[in-house]
Amino acid sequence: MSEYAFQSALDLVALIKSKKVSSRELTQMYVDRIEKFDSDINAVVVRDFDRALDAADAADAALASGNDLGPLHGLPMTIKEAYNIAGLPTTWGIPIFKDNVADSDAESVRRLKEAGAHFMGKTNVPIQLADFQSYNEIYGVTGNPWDLERTPGGSSGGSAAALAAGLTGLEAGSDIGGSIRNPAHFCGIYGHKPTWGVVPPQGHSLPGDLKPPDIAVVGPMARSAEDLAASMDIVAGADPDHAAGWQLHLPKPDKTELKDLRVAIWQSDEMAPVETEVADRVAMVADVLAKAGAVVSDSARPALDMNDSFGVYVSLLQGVMAEGMPEEMKEIQREAAAQLDPSDDSMEALSTRAAIQEHGVWLASHNQRYHLRHAWRAFFQDWDIMICPQMATTAFPHDHQDVTERTLLVNNEVQPYFQQIFWAGTITVAHLPSTVFPTGPSKEGLPIGLQAVGAEFNDYKTIDFTRLMAQEIGGFQPPPDYS
Structure with missing residues (x-):
């Protein structure tokens, strides 16, 4: 069986x-x-x-x-x-x-x-x-x-x-x-x-x-x-x-059919740089698409500032995650926020400020969300799919130390642990559908998956795109030792 x-x-x-x-x-x-x-x-x-x-x-x-x-x-x-x-x-x-x-x-x-x-x-x-x-x-x-x-x-x-x-x-x-x-x-x-x-x-x-x-x-x-x-x-x-x-x-x-698609390619970003092997996998998919006859661009982007978009995401995320935060914890966050440099836009700083944001600040982010959705909607009038990483690295070793002490090593450089939420959050904040699909193992033998992102409500388009890609590069592979 x-x-x-x-x-x-x-x-x-x-x-x-x-x-x-x-x-x-x-x-x-x-x-x-x-x-x-x-x-x-x-x-x-x-x-x-x-x-x-x-x-x-x-x-x-x-x-x-x-x-x-x-x-x-x-x-x-x-x-x-x-x-x-x-x-x-x-x-x-x-x-x-x-x-x-x-x-x-x-x-x-x-x-x-x-x-x-x-x-x-x-x-x-x-x-x-x-x-x-x-x-x-x-x-x-x-x-x-x-x-x-x-x-x-x-x-x-x-x-x-x-x-x-x-x-x-x-x-x-x-x-x-x-x-x-x-x-x-x-x-x-x-x-x-x-x-x-x-x-x-x-x-x-x-x-x-x-x-x-x-x-x-x-x-x-x-x-x-x-x-x-x-x-x-x-x-x-x-x-x-x-x-x-x-x-x-x-x-x-x-x-x-892949030949009929217009696909934007986003290999990496200064906000959350990815491992060279992950970026190369995005490029590999782009090559496969181009050979299949698709129109491919590595420069097409929506008309928005990705840094601002990420800030809106963190504000809305913390609006959810900080719900019910005890008052003593809020006070700690207020003290931490007061010590921040106003120009600090790191993930930690954004999260700290957002955890104690006033309702008016959240409402401003809520309004910005609609601007972001509008920008992506305009972008997807010209493009069918955007391919981008899901995270900077392949699966990392278990790390159960305090979350504030965790980091990720990306191309031999230390990154803040939660900075990599950028790749998911940029898509989440605009309500977009995204299908992650496997592209095969890394040199270390660990899976690499990528995001296929589409316009709001085009869920079946992103899913079907990954079906078409499986015909070109293969789909799910079982790990060894579980036969």
Whole structure:
């Protein structure tokens, strides 16, 4: 059965529907693989095997009776711990919530179940979903299947690790600062950050939090672009509170061959320089596109200041992350902000100021967000896709020292740890869809993924672009030692 472990979700469903393999057999295979491999990886930290096997039996019985449960009939999958599944804990890695058990399913979970999938468990996250790594006091440390001494990324690191190691058929994560895209890059899988608002976030929350999160999204993770598109077909749509008056209609790709595309290339940026090998991988993709007949430009950019754009992103990000900050912590931040040089626009300085910003300052950033969206909208009238890095480096070794002490080594130069959120944040702040796709391993044997970014609501275009790229450069590759 292990030959099925790394197949796409759609291929697995086709096997079930053709009765070449049963849902029970596939679910048991993944359960066995989790029990065999996950003691080292620690990706699937909440396990619900009995209910999953019962659901698999029900899917097989339905098929035997001639009933099709939907596009994911009988598919065993897992999902990020931050999503509610009735009867299972939702903690976000925060110790005070270790006993919080959900009494209902998140909206995405409900839709995936309605499409025929069932859940074997939930995957690991960093505390408060706020790190490029995935570890916490409740569940421990998740390793990268390509090198267990390295991070799988965060905050959907357990999701990406489970997919890469062949422990699940499909996954879903969430993203405000690259939390889908960063793990996809580090683990060599596909991840899609949807346009803001097109996938309802209800049930991806802690107790009492009902509002939609600003700039944050939930979205699919998979081993193929086709699986991402199929997942979006299922989870995208008006949220339950708006369904009576709103409908969603995401356009399908208007161009289905690389030769017809106009693609902008962004290799690196002085705000967040990337490793030479990562920049070279962007250039490699550009060469492939040019040879395929696409129009390619390494100078096309939207009419905006990227430094200012990043500042707007940090302001909005901290508006979310600093919510509920204790007064004593705010006072510490105020004292730190008072000591800053007014010209200091480092990530640390921007974050410190934004954590204590007055509402009027946030409103100014909120207004700037709309200017940024307008600039990107104008840009994508001329260009179909922008290709850029997701992060400066490949997966780095675990680093659990105080976050203020962490750094990254990029081209033998030290960079602030969170400066690399630039690549995700610049896209997030404008509500743009972005699909991370694998481009093959580095010289060290670690995955390199890149972002394919498109206009708002052109989610299917960015996803389909990565499908076309897989035909040219290959797609998901399993890490060694997990056959």
